[in-house]
Amino acid sequence: MARIAVITFGSRGDVQPFVAVGAELQRRGHAVTMLASLDQSAFVERCGLGAKLYPFDTRAALEGPRGQAMLADGRLLAFLRLLREETERQADQVLPVIVDIARGADVLLVHPLMTSYAMALDDGRRVVHLFTSPIARTRAYSSPLFGGPRLGPFNLWSHDLVTMLGWRTSRPFAKRTAALAGVPFVDENCFTRAERLRTPSLHIVSPALLPRPADLPEHHVFCGDTRFGPTERARVGEGGIDPALLAFLDAGPPPVFFGFGSMPVRDPAATLALVDEVSRALEVRALVGAGWSAMPPGPQHDGRTFVVGAFDHDTVLPRCRAAVHHGGTGTTHAALRAGLPAVVCSFLVDQPFWAAQLKRHGVGALVPFPKLSAPRLVAALLPLLADEVKRRAEALGAALWKEDGVAVAVRHIEAFAAARAGS
Numbered sequence: 001m002a003r004i005a006v007i008t009f010g011s012r013g014d015v016q017p018f019v020a021v022g023a024e025l026q027r028r029g030h031a032v033t034m035l036a037s038l039d040q041s042a043f044v045e046r047c048g049l050g051a052k053l054y055p056f057d058t059r060a061a062l063e064g065p066r067g068q069a070m071l072a073d074g075r076l077l078a079f080l081r082l083l084r085e086e087t088e089r090q091a092d093q094v095l096p097v098i099v100d101i102a103r104g105a106d107v108l109l110v111h112p113l114m115t116s117y118a119m120a121l122d123d124g125r126r127v128v129h130l131f132t133s134p135i136a137r138t139r140a141y142s143s144p145l146f147g148g149p150r151l152g153p154f155n156l157w158s159h160d161l162v163t164m165l166g167w168r169t170s171r172p173f174a175k176r177t178a179a180l181a182g183v184p185f186v187d188e189n190c191f192t193r194a195e196r197l198r199t200p201s202l203h204i205v206s207p208a209l210l211p212r213p214a215d216l217p218e219h220h221v222f223c224g225d226t227r228f229g230p231t232e233r234a235r236v237g238e239g240g241i242d243p244a245l246l247a248f249l250d251a252g253p254p255p256v257f258f259g260f261g262s263m264p265v266r267d268p269a270a271t272l273a274l275v276d277e278v279s280r281a282l283e284v285r286a287l288v289g290a291g292w293s294a295m296p297p298g299p300q301h302d303g304r305t306f307v308v309g310a311f312d313h314d315t316v317l318p319r320c321r322a323a324v325h326h327g328g329t330g331t332t333h334a335a336l337r338a339g340l341p342a343v344v345c346s347f348l349v350d351q352p353f354w355a356a357q358l359k360r361h362g363v364g365a366l367v368p369f370p371k372l373s374a375p376r377l378v379a380a381l382l383p384l385l386a387d388e389v390k391r392r393a394e395a396l397g398a399a400l401w402k403e404d405g406v407a408v409a410v411r412h413i414e415a416f417a418a419a420r421a422g423s
Contacts, residue, residue, distance in 0.1 A: 004416035005105035006034040006049075007098060007114045007304055008130075013330035014111065015040050017204045017226045019047050021109070021409050025315065030417075035101050035114075046235045055090055056099040079349055082111070084169045091173055099180045101304035102126075107417050114171035115371030119190040120178040127194065128416055129201040130409065133350040135162075135200060136220045144353035163191040171243070183332045200416050202409045206333060210357050210400035221412055224403030227314060227331050228301070238312045244298065245287075245316070246304040252285055254321040255306070256381070257340065259289025259331070260347075260369075268295045276301045277374040282382060287320060322384050325375065326369070337401060339394035341384035343377065345369040363393040 003186045004025055026032045026049065036044040036051040044051045055078070098117050102108055108126045110118040112135050119125050133144045142151045142158035153157055167189040178185040186193065194201075198219040199316065204226045206329065212222040233239045241249075249255075258275050272288065272295060279286040279301075286305040288295065295307050308316075313331075317323070317338035325331045327344035332354040335342050341363040344355035358364020365380040 003031045004107045005101045006109045008111040009113045013328040020226055020406050022049050023047055024406050024410050031219055035138055046079050047232050052097055052101045054094045077114040079210050087173055095177050103263045116190040116372040117172035119180050124197055127199050128413055131203045134203050134205050136216055136375040138213040138215055144350035147232045206400050223405040223408040225400040226405035238310050245308050249319050253286035255287040257287045257323040260326040274374050278377050281378045327354045336399050339397035341389045341393045343380045345372050
């Protein structure tokens with residue numbers, strides 16, 4: 001059995017696919033240890049995975065002044081700037097933990113934002129990428145981190161630009177990681193090196209939503225949609241439905257779901273007021289997922305709105321009519337799996353990309369959060385409430401339910417580990 005170190009970064013949506021894959025690897029007898037930030041440590045440990053903590057709090061970073069400015073800006077450069085500032089601030093504490101978790105591991109299962117560190121630890125031949133967005137050089141579309149528009153002949157250029165910016169941001173920390181590990185520093189763009197080494201790159205993306213581009217090399221695999229199983233949901237306290245929420249769902253027609261996940265809104269009260277205005281205009285009920293925003297739970301607005309904290313998406317969302325969300329890859333797949341058309345109110349990086357995929361299938365629209373207003377949201381949401389749009393979303397959702405991204409990812413990781421052991 002293999003010793004697997006999971007090196008991830010980010011919010012719940014970033015971490016959850018790694019937890020799902022790691023939990024299945026552990027069930028199959030592998031020794032799995034996961035790098036976890038302070039805000040994700042309880043989540044990882046409740047799922048039964050061993051955790052090594054590093055002193056970074058993603059939620060605090062997004063809620064702070066720099067994080068709020070980055071969310072308001074929404075551009076890749078603002079995101080990279082925040083990432084570099086936060087890494088510089090805590091590098092002396094974070095980098096030794098990365099070196100420690102990798103020591104003795106047979107396989108490093110790595111988030112793309114941690115690629116530079118993993119590739120710096122040795123020759124890079126232990127690395128397997130797990131991508132939650134299709135970050136791969138292709139002519140089919142521009143880089144998801146570039147914001148989503150298709151640029152025709154410049155699609156390849158957008159991928160190269162993102163790779164260059166990512167390496168420029170992370171190179172100083174990769175060099176320090178190599179020094180801590182006591183190995184020579186290879187001064188080559190880590191993403192270019194990963195492609196040269198044909199590093200296995202597993203994309204947790206539904207091919208029903210986004211077909212795999214024909215020009216991708218074979219080491220890029222589109223695994224399919226990845227669900228968080230009922231066992232893991234129960235372990236983190238999200239199993240079943242809260243009785244008060246169940247009563248709300250039973251008391252009237254399916255509501256529209258509003259939720260911005262790990263994107264903390266600056267003015268929760270104003271956001272709830274906007275939800276009320278939109279739901280009144282469309283004559284619908286509203287279910288609001290508070291996520292990382294400070295919203296009071298329970299019924300609001302004379303019972304037309306219900307605010308809920310953490311919940312089981314696969315149980316609750318199928319009881320909704322449509323969704324308004326931030327466009328994170330996990331929420332995009334979960335809402336579509338539930339058969340919901342969606343308006344994406346994007347904040348940054350790959351979220352407009354997912355909105356573009358929904359629009360391409362005729363089941364979505366985009367209203368960037370900085371431009372959000374009740375009239376714009378009403379105009380975007382109204383066409384998605386049509387019966388034929390719901391039927392298209394339900395057909396896509398049925399296709400996603402047939403996929404098992406965890407099983408596909410685990411199969412490739414085990415094959416990689418076995419090949420390494422036999423070499």
